[in-house]
Amino acid sequence: MCGIVGLYLKNPALESQLGELFAPMLIAMTDRGPDSAGFAIYGDEVDxxxxxxxxxxxxxxxxxxxxxxxxxxxxxxxxxxxxxxxxxxxxxxxxxxxxxxxxxxxxxxxxxxxxxxSIEILKEVGLPEQIVDTFNLAGMKGSHIIGHTRMATESAVTMEGSHPFSTGMDLCLVHNGSLSNHNRLRDVLKREGIAFQTENDSEVAAGYLAWRLRNGDSLKQALENALKDLDGFFTFTIGTRDGFAVMRDPIACKPAVLAETDDYVAMASEYQALTTLPGIENARVWEPEPATFYIWERGSH
Amino acid sequence: MKTIDLTSSTVRDLNQALHEQALECTEREWAVTNPKGQHNLAVGLDQKLAVDIHGHAGYFCAGMNKKAHIVVHGNAGQGLAENMMSGTVRVKGDASQAAGATAQGGLLVIEGNAGARCGISMKGVDIVVKGSVGHMSCFMGQSGSLVVCGDAGEALGDSLYEVHIYVKGEVKSLGADCIEKDMRAEHIEELSGLLNRAGVDEDPAAFRRYGSARQLYTFKVDNASAY
Known part of the structure; x- marks a missing residue:
């Protein structure tokens, strides 16, 4: 099953509250993923x-x-x-x-x-609420954050197998679904010099994007190629240094909801995870289309 | 009117209170506040009640409905009104995938868009969507009707049995054994009735009709040796 959540701030005035806004979103997805949880937060950039x-x-x-x-x-x-x-x-x-x-x-x-x-990834085995407390998520600041609550299907319940996965600079991915061609694709990517730490299918998706970006693809091009080369069920949320992206496979059996206001863009597996956000009552709320990706990025560096 | 606030009551409390009305009806009008996307709201009703849900609903809202008139003043998650038997379910916003799945009767009105697989395996329900529907809508639909005032996604009516499909906008593609058919007087009449019941102001003559070519599901003597 798994739950995924993401929050991208359009209004920099909210950056000091990023963790506080995000913690209840992650906890709300406990029903979808009680095995382990993690998040990738972007901010506090180094020179x-x-x-x-x-x-x-x-x-x-x-x-x-x-x-x-x-x-x-x-x-x-x-x-x-x-x-x-x-x-x-x-x-x-x-x-x-x-x-x-x-x-x-x-x-x-x-x-x-x-x-x-910019990126920091924090993840651990346990209930989302425990992970939120362990790392004091509510006190964290930043520009955007994506998170995952895991109900394992394709590999073991370990810290290493929990999300987000990062296989490239400032790049990370969370996944709800399962990939069916991950073993063959992992072999291809290994030959291309991408290193993997687990047998997890989602790590292959992260590695695939890292490989495409390394070879000069823009994020948009990398996602277009991912739609062709990844076989299986997926809703992905992808974090980059400048923003985040959401993508669903053509079959679109894994859920996703997006919400946008003047202050933020939020993504979740279920609307329940968005209900604590300020102004959500009047947000534009919609279901992302199948085989389509959505990208929000701030001005590039 | 009785109001149930889901910040202080559970979904189980809500459904139990509504189910009790099937035994002895003491209150016809119900309002549900602060649903906050929770699942299984107003499921399994069996009484002529009017239930207004003020906010967004989660999965399987109004599932298995009998007799009741349920309105969601917001969006609904996947499996809206699945296996509805009778009554009316109306959503003011959008519905996610598999709205009206396997539903056997009643009327489902979606005022926004419906996601993928709207009316999958429907068995007698009438569905009217003011917006568009996603891919694989009406997959294996057996009976009833689907009216789409906007566009339909890929593979509309795949492996269709006898559902009557009416689409005003563009159909991205038809599924296996689904074909466009002539719009005859009796179809204009049927569609007018559906639009009237749904309270949707559209010209029936602007719609096209789709149905089963009946090549896939009927037994053919030429294929006897395959069995």
Missing amino acids: AGWTKLTLRHPDADFDWEALATAVKTLLNVNISWFQNANVAVFKVAADETRLRTWLEAQAPEVLILSVGQ
Whole structure:
């Protein structure tokens, strides 16, 4: 089943309330996905030349400060960092490749949940309400956010198998549905150099988009190609540095509702998840069309 | 009139109160406030009640309805009025997929658009949509009628039995065994009656009629060896 939700702010004055507005949306989708939950929040951008990573370690008492010090001294770069529950957000004055290579060699047990200039991904096994509390979602700020509540069908209930999936800079995807050609497509993408961490079908969709974007597609072109190459049932919500997109497959058996006001665009699997948003009574509310994608992006960087 | 506010009552309370009216009717008029997209509102009614739902409804609203007149002042989620037996269901906004699925009688009016699979496997209901319907509408429709004042999506009437389909706008494509048919006097009369009952002001002569070519579901002696 699964529930997906997204909130994109058109009015920057609401950015300080993004987490507060979004937390009840995620919790409202508990019935559709009680196994695990997660979200990708965009904001607090790092400057050009810097990279922001969300890192996780299986040991809740892992010494992040020691790791941050090692990054600073051994790589000889500036760094700032903070811890949120069992994940840490590192902002480092170095590029992605250099950081990945170093982390894989020096701290192989550290899992990289996201890499970019804006994105942070936080996800965990458990009820959405617990995940909201664990990471203090209600206190978070940002420009846009997408989230997922999972009822697993295609792979195990683990933190790694929970959504959102990110396989490219500032790119992430949440999925309601199931893909039928994910194994073959994963092999194709692996040969193209896309790395996967799980056997999950949704991660393949994220990897596919990352591959298309890497090869020069715009988000619009990447989604057009995804409609041709992905086989199965899906409603996707995709987060990028500048905005978000919603896309349904041609059969459109997985639900989706969109709502738009002057202040925001919101997406949810069910209208129930939108009822706490301000002004929803007068929002334009509609069901996205099959085999169609909708993109909202702020002015590009 | 009795009002049930779903911020203080549960959907189960609502449906139980409405079901009790089937045994002894003490109140004909009901209002439901703050539905907030909850599922299964006003399901399984069996009494001549007037129920007004003020706001958006979730899945399966007005399912299995008998006799009651239910109005949703908002949008409805998937499976609206599924398996309705009699009575009337009216939605002021849009309805999601599978509106009127398997419904056996009564009248379903959607004043906005209906999503995919509107009237799938319908078995006698009359459906009038003021807007457009999505793909695979009337799939395997057995009897009743579907009136669409806007456009119809892909594969309209696929594997159709005997539903009468009337569409005013464009049909993106017809499904297997669904064909356009002549609009004769008796069809204008039937359509006028449907539009009148639905309270929709349209010219019946502006519609086209579609129905089954009866090549798919009827037994053919030429195919006997296949069985």
